[in-house]
Amino acid sequence: MGKTLFDKIWDKHVVEKIQDGPSVVYIDNHFIHEVTSPQAFKGIEQRGEQLFRPKQTVATADHNVPTLNQHLPIKDELSRMQVEQLINNCEKHGVELYGLGHPYQGIVHVIGPELGITQPGMTIVCGDSHTSTHGAFGTIAFGIGTSEVEMVFASQCVLQTKPKTMRINIEGALNKGVVSKDIILYIIAKISASGATGYFVEYAGSTIRALSMEARMTICNMSIEMGARGGMIAPDEITYSYMKGRAYAPKGGEWDKKKAQWEQLYTDADAQFDMEININAADIQPMITYGTNPGLGIAVNAHIPVVQSITEEGEKKTIEKALQYMGLESGQSLIGMPIQHVFIGSCTNSRIEDLREVAALVKGKKKSDKVQVMIVPGSQQVAKQVNAEGLDRIFAEAGFQIRQAGCSACLGMNEDKIPAGEYCISTSNRNFEGRQGAGARTLLASPLTAAAAALTGVVTDVREIM
Amino acid sequence: MKALQKINSRFVPLPIENVDTDQIIPARFLKATTRDGFGKNLFRDWRYENNDESKPKADFVLNQTQYSGEILVAGKNFGCGSSREHAAWSILDYGFFAVVSSFFADIFKNNALNNGVLPVTVSEGFLQKIFQQGNESTLSIDVAAQTITIDATGDTENFELNPYKKTCLLNGYDDIDFLLSKRETIAQFEKEKV
Structure with a gap:
């Protein structure tokens, strides 16, 4: 029987299988950031050990960094200390750091691919659940806890139980106004926020094949939002042309050798998955979430479910609690509802292609004066590209505030927060209670749908202004 | 890590599904560089009005003195x-040694076990x-036997736990x-790996 893409990579990385236990899985690349690494560095030091393979770890500062005036010291003392500790730890242990002020700094899941560190066939981990992003290149990439970060420091391995495999096939052309964010929001709404727990997902089909690398990353990024251990897409010519020439990508003869290996990375025709889901791209409309988990999403022009019609008691309570927090009504349409903030950024949607899509829509237009719009490039390199292409002028003329690279208002940890009770259409990945700041109300959507709302000041079906 | 063999304790019920790690410990409390002291911010925004420790929300279970114990019981997809491993650290630091649910998210499960x-x-x-069960009811958890029992009724169920x-x-x-x-084994693996 043939092998799945997942199995091909997994099998190459198992150092040994513990009897009746997990496997010792070798990790090719490890990314770290300031929030989930300090305790791991401390742990390894307390054991009197050195990092086993420090050259296979790359660090950046992203969660805690301000997105304005990055040349000044960080105002928040605890944030500053955490970022300083990362600098000290990296220096002491010989880890490459792309920190504040470095031209490569940015959100960890934006810089890895953009620098060509992320390559097909690798195993990649990071103390961050959105590590699944890197799966877009045909890697096994997943988020880990801080104890596991310490395991990688200690041994360049983690202990993992082999997950089950799932394939999601998406076929056909996308409707007008529908982009990859809508695909993944549609899938999560369909199978729920826990629908893929215990599985590693491969996305396949003609719709996926036609997507750019940026669009594929958006899909893999949100795999965790349906509980999946990770998500992956087999590499192809689109992958190779994205990678070629990037800082860490192989060069010359080495490139050809590697490419020949990468071309073997696909699921064999007769391979079996534990679960398969088939989706018709024509069924997908621009999506938006109304609730407090990413599975509570609807087509932007649809109505919130009628709570009384839900038979499953747990689900009913979840939606009731969500609607209460969100200040929304059962059965309501969101179209035309005023919003106060638009956030375009995060490891889900802050890459150059996302920002180009937004710029194309808002060119020559002005934002609603009832809305504040933050646009946060995912990395210094994306920011540079934005300027090189003149997108910064389009955004400035539209009244959007362009900020500096970082996680920004995705997670309510740095200075960028949404005030309590106010609505934000966000291109990020989580709409949990308080995620963007205590009491903030998040509606997840694509960059296009977010930009449409920025122009009108209300929830808008982007197809009507395209 | 401290050994854990048996727990016999009252429990704290949290009958809510999809409890996410942002509720367990909001991101603004992740700025520490040690593993200690997260318990006081466990479920911070469900526990206090406007982030104010002098205003506990009376309807939240951690503020209801009739409930206590070393076991947290929560709805599915906990x-x-x-x-963030801080979620597991805050649960442990608060004084819970077990979380019972019908379904756990993968990363949390690993993080919990690692602590x-x-x-x-x-x-x-x-x-x-x-x-x-009422608030005086106790649960018994036996790690070696992989069983959980409602002491008052004698109802017992086995749970899965990887032998390692x-x-x-x-x-x-x-x-x-x-x-x-x-x-050494890993270094050898690196040499043989293409």
């Missing part, structure tokens, strides 16, 4: 969302039975010591 907090997965029916992880938990062993002992 611990979904971010990989000596036992995630106990029970059937939905058993979970509902626990929620029906079970050994770690029972003895307080830690994965990092294990992996450090494997460095």
